[in-house]
Amino acid sequence: MSEIERGRGAAIWSQISAILAGEIIRGQLRQGEQLPSAQELAARFDVNRHTVRRAIAALEQRNLVRTEQGRGSFVQEQTLDYPISRRTRFTQNMHNLNVEADLEFLEDARETAPPKVAQALGLDRHEYVYRVETISRADGHIVDYSTAYFPAARFPSLPAVYRRLLSVTRTLNELGVTDYERRFTRVSARLPDATTARLMKQPASRPILYVQSINADLRGVPVQYGITRFSGDWVQLVLMAEP
Amino acid sequence: MSEIERGRGAAIWSQISAILAGEIIRGQLRQGEQLPSAQELAARFDVNRHTVRRAIAALEQRNLVRTEQGRGSFVQEQTLDYPISRRTRFTQNMHNLNVEADLEFLEDARETAPPKVAQALGLDRHEYVYRVETISRADGHIVDYSTAYFPAARFPSLPAVYRRLLSVTRTLNELGVTDYERRFTRVSARLPDATTARLMKQPASRPILYVQSINADLRGVPVQYGITRFSGDWVQLVLMAEP
DNA sequence: CCGCCCTGTCTAGATAACTAGACATTTGTG
DNA sequence: CACAAATGTCTAGTTATCTAGACAGGGCGG
Numbered sequence: 285m286s287e288i289e290r291g292r293g294a295a296i297w298s299q300i301s302a303i304l305a306g307e308i309i310r311g312q313l314r315q316g317e318q319l320p321s322a323q324e325l326a327a328r329f330d331v332n333r334h335t336v337r338r339a340i341a342a343l344e345q346r347n348l349v350r351t352e353q354g355r356g357s358f359v360q361e362q363t364l365d366y367p368i369s370r371r372t373r374f375t376q377n378m379h380n381l382n383v384e385a386d387l388e389f390l391e392d393a394r395e396t397a398p399p400k401v402a403q404a405l406g407l408d409r410h411e412y413v414y415r416v417e418t419i420s421r422a423d424g425h426i427v428d429y430s431t432a433y434f435p436a437a438r439f440p441s442l443p444a445v446y447r448r449l450l451s452v453t454r455t456l457n458e459l460g461v462t463d464y465e466r467r468f469t470r471v472s473a474r475l476p477d478a479t480t481a482r483l484m485k486q487p488a489s490r491p492i493l494y495v496q497s498i499n500a501d502l503r504g505v506p507v508q509y510g511i512t513r514f515s516g517d518w519v520q521l522v523l524m525a526e527p
Numbered sequence: 528m529s530e531i532e533r534g535r536g537a538a539i540w541s542q543i544s545a546i547l548a549g550e551i552i553r554g555q556l557r558q559g560e561q562l563p564s565a566q567e568l569a570a571r572f573d574v575n576r577h578t579v580r581r582a583i584a585a586l587e588q589r590n591l592v593r594t595e596q597g598r599g600s601f602v603q604e605q606t607l608d609y610p611i612s613r614r615t616r617f618t619q620n621m622h623n624l625n626v627e628a629d630l631e632f633l634e635d636a637r638e639t640a641p642p643k644v645a646q647a648l649g650l651d652r653h654e655y656v657y658r659v660e661t662i663s664r665a666d667g668h669i670v671d672y673s674t675a676y677f678p679a680a681r682f683p684s685l686p687a688v689y690r691r692l693l694s695v696t697r698t699l700n701e702l703g704v705t706d707y708e709r710r711f712t713r714v715s716a717r718l719p720d721a722t723t724a725r726l727m728k729q730p731a732s733r734p735i736l737y738v739q740s741i742n743a744d745l746r747g748v749p750v751q752y753g754i755t756r757f758s759g760d761w762v763q764l765v766l767m768a769e770p
Numbered sequence: 771c772c773g774c775c776c777t778g779t780c781t782a783g784a785t786a787a788c789t790a791g792a793c794a795t796t797t798g799t800g
Numbered sequence: 801c802a803c804a805a806a807t808g809t810c811t812a813g814t815t816a817t818c819t820a821g822a823c824a825g826g827g828c829g830g
Contacts, residue, residue, distance in 0.1 A: 533816085534815095534816065534817085564805075564806060564807085565806080565807070566805090566806080580807085580808085594807075595806095595807080596806080596807045596808065597805080597806055597807060597808095598805095598806065598807080599805095599806060599807080600807090
């Protein structure tokens with residue numbers, strides 16, 4: 285069954301918490317359903333009731349369960365399907381999904397292109413790029429933490445425009461890019477580094493989806509290279525075949 | 528910098544190990560490069576040298592570093608880019624990547640379609656599907672653990688053919704599906720359940736890429752629904768724009 | 771309203787994880 | 801070869817985590 289490994293670097297309340305969270309997320313425990321009692325869970329995992337209580341407390345803090353004295357603990361969950369295609373746009377996505385989207389600007393900078401970025405954008409390594417960092421939320425939850433790079437030579441006024449419009453699509457539009465499409469996407473599952481964990485307000489032990497992408501204009505010239513870190517827990521990327 | 532959280536459920540050697548693994552995977556520490564000495568790392572994280580040594584031992588076991596007495600520890604790493612497109616085929620992928628691919632058959636079964644599977648394949652919920660479980664390796668490392676569902680009515684002899692050919696493409700070919708393409712892909716980052724962790728020989732604390740997909744024949748009729756769990760650590764999914 | 775089952779809170783003790791320090795062993799260098 | 805700097809291996813003490821048990825208090829059905 286659900287095996288607990290003692291002495292493997294993770295506190296066992298933390299392992300139990302992860303197992304229960306997994307069962308909730310993959311739907312083995314349904315929304316609103318009552319968890320087994322602390323006593324029963326203690327028996328199932330062969331640990332003390334106090335240890336189970338610690339695990340459940342952690343689930344409460346992640347908002348995965350709610351617990352009522354004298355009654356029990358109950359599942360409280362939802363996920364978000366995030367479509368990715370050639371024509372992926374965050375704002376549009378969120379609007380389609382009928383959730384309240386909110387983009388928070390963190391910072392921007394002009395810097396010489398890091399090697400990977402230069403390569404992605406087809407720039408010389410001494411050229412400047414604008415780096416823009418943002419966090420997006422939906423219904424109050426953090427959806428992603430994103431770092432975007434734009435060629436500075438082509439879009440000299442980008443930072444000001446971006447700060448005003450807070451939208452990649454509209455910013456590029458105003459700067460003469462009438463349309464763009466996603467040319468490249470790479471997805472991996474990682475644990476967040478310290479900065480990312482802090483910004484996304486999640487523990488370093490919860491995985492994120494780490495997505496690198498390149499958007500290009502309709503002539504195929506790259507206009508943006510981005511690194512987007514999604515909350516792996518409740519965001520799922522959906523890749524549709526083109527019609 | 529790299530923040531260690533004490534008393535948050537993860538042993539601190541385990542946190543340090545995760546941080547260093549992250550720096551290796553995202554290339555801040557390059558292949559072959561020497562790690563800082565245990566003494567220096569102990570200073571950086573403000574912990575005892577023994578704790579750092581435990582962290583490094585864990586990295587050795589994951590084959591991320593190699594350590595030599597009197598010299599130091601050195602990065603030992605590689606990743607695998609796994610392309611996903613409308614025409615994704617595992618065997619072909621691996622062959623293109625120039626790695627030795629190996630598919631191990633685990634089990635198959637005929638069962639009534641679980642609700643999600645029935646929906647994905649466009650079947651009635653009382654119809655039968657074949658479920659096939661496999662593990663694939665490349666150069667000896669586990670790449671993914673996969674569960675595939677096929678409509679039993681359409682492919683009555685599938686299990687026997689599959690066991691013989693050990694390839695989705697060739698099996699469907701022999702059963703009259705000359706070509707197929709990927710219609711739908713959903714990707715999320717998760718921690719593995721106990722069974723998955725065991726089969727993939729990885730700890731339950733290391734994330735996996737959890738990919739659900741539907742393949743359809745050229746008339747658009749679904750022929751396969753699959754759940755593939757990739758080693759999130761060293762496999763990266765690459766999504767290319769179609770030419 | 772009583773009994774049963776649940777969560778909540780406390781205390782005390784056992785076990786695992788981390789720290790501190792001493793010293794051995796290997797490697798590379800002057 | 802002597803020395804510095806790294807890993808490897810002990811021992812002992814401290815702190816965090818887990819176990820064990822007792823009891824208080826809310827919820828619910830007979």
